[in-house]
Amino acid sequence: MSAPRRPLPAWAEIAALPLINIALAFVTVGIIVRIIGVDPFHALRFLVLGAIGSSEAIGYTLYYTTNFIFTGLAVAVAFHAGLFNIGGEGQAYIGGLGCGLAILAFDHFLPAWAMIPLAIAAATLFGAAWAAVPAWLQAWRGSHIVITTIMFNFVASALMVYLMVNVLIAPGSMTPQSRNFTASGKLPSMQEVLAAVGIQVAPSALNLSIVLAVFCCVGVWVFLWHTPWGYELRTMGHNPEAAVYAGTSIKRTTMLAMCLSGALAGFVGVNELMGVHQRIVLDFPAGYGFAGIAVALMGRSHPLGIVLAALLFGALQQGGAELAFEIPAITREMVVVIQGLIILFSGALAHLPRPWLQWMLALFASPRSGEVPAKRAEG
Amino acid sequence: MDDVLSFVFLMFAATLRVATPLVLCAMGGLFSEKSGIVDVGLEGKMLMAAFFAAATAAVTGSAWLGVAAAIVAAEAMALLHGFACITWRGNQVVSGVAINILAAGLTVVLGAAWFARGGQTPALESEQRLMPLFFPRAGDSIPVYVALASVPLTWWIIERTRFGLRLRAVGEMPLAVDAAGISVAWLRYRAVLLCGLFAGLAGAYLSIAQNAGFSRDMTAGQGFIALAAIIFGKWRPFPAFGACLIFGLLDAVAIRLQGVEMPGMGEVPVQLIQALPYLLTMFLLAGFIGRAVAPKAAGVPYEKEH
Numbered sequence: 288m289s290a291p292r293r294p295l296p297a298w299a300e301i302a303a304l305p306l307i308n309i310a311l312a313f314v315t316v317g318i319i320v321r322i323i324g325v326d327p328f329h330a331l332r333f334l335v336l337g338a339i340g341s342s343e344a345i346g347y348t349l350y351y352t353t354n355f356i357f358t359g360l361a362v363a364v365a366f367h368a369g370l371f372n373i374g375g376e377g378q379a380y381i382g383g384l385g386c387g388l389a390i391l392a393f394d395h396f397l398p399a400w401a402m403i404p405l406a407i408a409a410a411t412l413f414g415a416a417w418a419a420v421p422a423w424l425q426a427w428r429g430s431h432i433v434i435t436t437i438m439f440n441f442v443a444s445a446l447m448v449y450l451m452v453n454v455l456i457a458p459g460s461m462t463p464q465s466r467n468f469t470a471s472g473k474l475p476s477m478q479e480v481l482a483a484v485g486i487q488v489a490p491s492a493l494n495l496s497i498v499l500a501v502f503c504c505v506g507v508w509v510f511l512w513h514t515p516w517g518y519e520l521r522t523m524g525h526n527p528e529a530a531v532y533a534g535t536s537i538k539r540t541t542m543l544a545m546c547l548s549g550a551l552a553g554f555v556g557v558n559e560l561m562g563v564h565q566r567i568v569l570d571f572p573a574g575y576g577f578a579g580i581a582v583a584l585m586g587r588s589h590p591l592g593i594v595l596a597a598l599l600f601g602a603l604q605q606g607g608a609e610l611a612f613e614i615p616a617i618t619r620e621m622v623v624v625i626q627g628l629i630i631l632f633s634g635a636l637a638h639l640p641r642p643w644l645q646w647m648l649a650l651f652a653s654p655r656s657g658e659v660p661a662k663r664a665e666g
Numbered sequence: 667m668d669d670v671l672s673f674v675f676l677m678f679a680a681t682l683r684v685a686t687p688l689v690l691c692a693m694g695g696l697f698s699e700k701s702g703i704v705d706v707g708l709e710g711k712m713l714m715a716a717f718f719a720a721a722t723a724a725v726t727g728s729a730w731l732g733v734a735a736a737i738v739a740a741e742a743m744a745l746l747h748g749f750a751c752i753t754w755r756g757n758q759v760v761s762g763v764a765i766n767i768l769a770a771g772l773t774v775v776l777g778a779a780w781f782a783r784g785g786q787t788p789a790l791e792s793e794q795r796l797m798p799l800f801f802p803r804a805g806d807s808i809p810v811y812v813a814l815a816s817v818p819l820t821w822w823i824i825e826r827t828r829f830g831l832r833l834r835a836v837g838e839m840p841l842a843v844d845a846a847g848i849s850v851a852w853l854r855y856r857a858v859l860l861c862g863l864f865a866g867l868a869g870a871y872l873s874i875a876q877n878a879g880f881s882r883d884m885t886a887g888q889g890f891i892a893l894a895a896i897i898f899g900k901w902r903p904f905p906a907f908g909a910c911l912i913f914g915l916l917d918a919v920a921i922r923l924q925g926v927e928m929p930g931m932g933e934v935p936v937q938l939i940q941a942l943p944y945l946l947t948m949f950l951l952a953g954f955i956g957r958a959v960a961p962k963a964a965g966v967p968y969e970k971e972h
Binding site for chain 1: 704706746749750751754755756757758759760761763764765766767768769770771772774775776778779782784785887890893894897935937938940941944945947948951952953960
């Protein structure tokens with residue numbers, strides 16, 4: 288396995304290889320489903336129907352997709368800077384805290400048009416701040432960002448439990464959750480928005496956050512590929528030494544990338560708390576931060592790829608819930624298994640199908656032309 | 667006086683009990699990290715092992731078959747990690763994260779399908795578990811002693827054997843090891859397998875010694891605390907063991923302090939004590955308490971030059 292990696296044609300690199308990776312993940316899932324004693328195709332039918340079989344199902348699929356877009360973008364922005372942000376979970380959690388605190392403080396005085404932007408700003412600010420500490424530690428003190436962001440997930444979780452149990456809990460409530468937000472702290476649901484323009488859809492958790500998600504995608508794309516800061520960020524990711532030579536400040540760019548990453552993760556709080564729960568609850572990030580790694584890997588860290596990957600993950604999340612309902616032998620955690628396998632096959636084992644693909648290409652291409660370098664000097 | 671003695675003894679026993687999986691995991695992780703393979707997946711390995719230990723013990727009625735199954739399960743995960751990181755030179759952190767997520771999902775999926783108890787395994791009878799040997803109140807089951815013995819053993823292997831010397835070399839400068847005609851991949855595979863062995867024992871301890879069965883996410887971050895202990899111990903066995911004991915003591919204290927008023931400062935938030943291992947490790951990593959230097963080649967896949 289020590290032969291150097293040879294490049295593939297662009298189409299194979301961008302489309303074929305990722306698709307084969309995902310296919311491998313799904314074949315493995317099929318085997319696991321088989322082991323449990325369920326017909327994989329039978330399960331797949333329920334999964335697809337559950338995800339896109341009705342207006343309500345599509346609504347929920349898109350609602351889950353929204354979260355995956357936010358965390359996928361968060362991981363991707365850090366990836367482009369050569370940083371691995373495993374802290375999306377904690378940043379989403381603290382982002383939600385910021386969002387909730389802003390609403391709890393002002394929702395009695397402010398109208399919705401002022402409250403909503405303020406809460407969103409608070410969510411991004413808190414998310415960014417939570418990512419800024421590991422970023423600072425990496426940039427100035429040289430601590431490894433993978434470890435520090437992992438640690439910060441646990442610290443965020445402990446902090447939230449403390450705050451919810453001791454400080455923010457609604458008076459008289461038995462469960463650790465805050466008081467309900469008033470109407471001005473509620474993000475309109477997609478059903479209401481579409482009904483206003485005369486389109487009838489079934490009620491679901493889908494809310495205006497999905498529009499924010501689309502804006503974030505465009506924003507990240509413009510930022511990364513069409514601004515000098517994005518250029519510096521990507522340069523640092525490709526080659527930090529070259530970036531330094533070109534005059535980029537590694538410290539500043541690390542801070543920028545991580546704060547942006549944390550802010551994007553913070554949007555999960557907006558979707559969950561303002562869009563759905565309408566109060567601060569425990570454990571609302573529910574693994575979206577980790578799933579963001581899978582989304583970013585699968586989407587090759589490009590906003591368009593991330594949207595496609597997030598759609599798939601959203602469909603899996605919603606379809607998986609329906610599947611668990613229809614076939615009791617399968618639980619919702621099957622979706623978590625799929626996420627893990629996608630991270631494995633699209634991430635750690637991404638190059639597994641490469642030699643095989645190369646062999647196939649060489650087989651098809653060599654009789655006609657000599658453009659594929661069939662043989663390279665070995666050794 | 668007797669009260670004080672028995673309190674100290676019970677506190678000590680509680681610390682040791684909580685620290686056992688941390689120690690085992692940390693020693694396993696040390697082998698892996700020393701060889702240059704970063705292991706974020708300790709948590710997942712331990713969880714997988716805990717599930718298979720409890721499931722096997724419940725089905726066969728034998729605790730020792732449970733331990734064997736735990737080791738096999740953890741080794742399977744370890745081999746997967748090795749296959750991805752050594753053979754295919756994949757990103758070690760990505761592979762570790764994948765193993766954690768896979769284990770979190772798979773244990774519940776399989777548990778629910780096999781036992782239909784929402785991801786839990788049936789409660790184990792005492793003959794299906796590893797019971798305390800000498801002090802029933804202290805919970806001194808065999809893995810506790812194994813954990814205590816594993817520390818000098820790990821030190822001896824890493825510091826005093828030829829294998830250990832090569833292990834350290836491959837974590838610092840694989841090129842030199844390769845040039846000496848020793849297989850980098852095989853050395854690293856052995857390290858990863860040792861890591862799986864210890865993580866498997868740690869998982870078995872959790873589900874069939876400390877508890878009577880598996881429940882979802884029962885590792886609850888202990889794999890990461892073990893990772894923190896490795897860093898806190900600056901990648902050396904005895905200091906890492908010390909860190910595990912400190913973290914174990916913190917946990918034991920946290921349970922004791924629940925709802926207790928401390929003189930002068932009111933009630934200490936339990937969550938703060940629970941977050942302390944992570945916060946302390948961050949302080950250390952930031953260079954505020956000495957310097958923690960990882961093996962130089964950790965996290966870098968080795969590519970033979972051509």
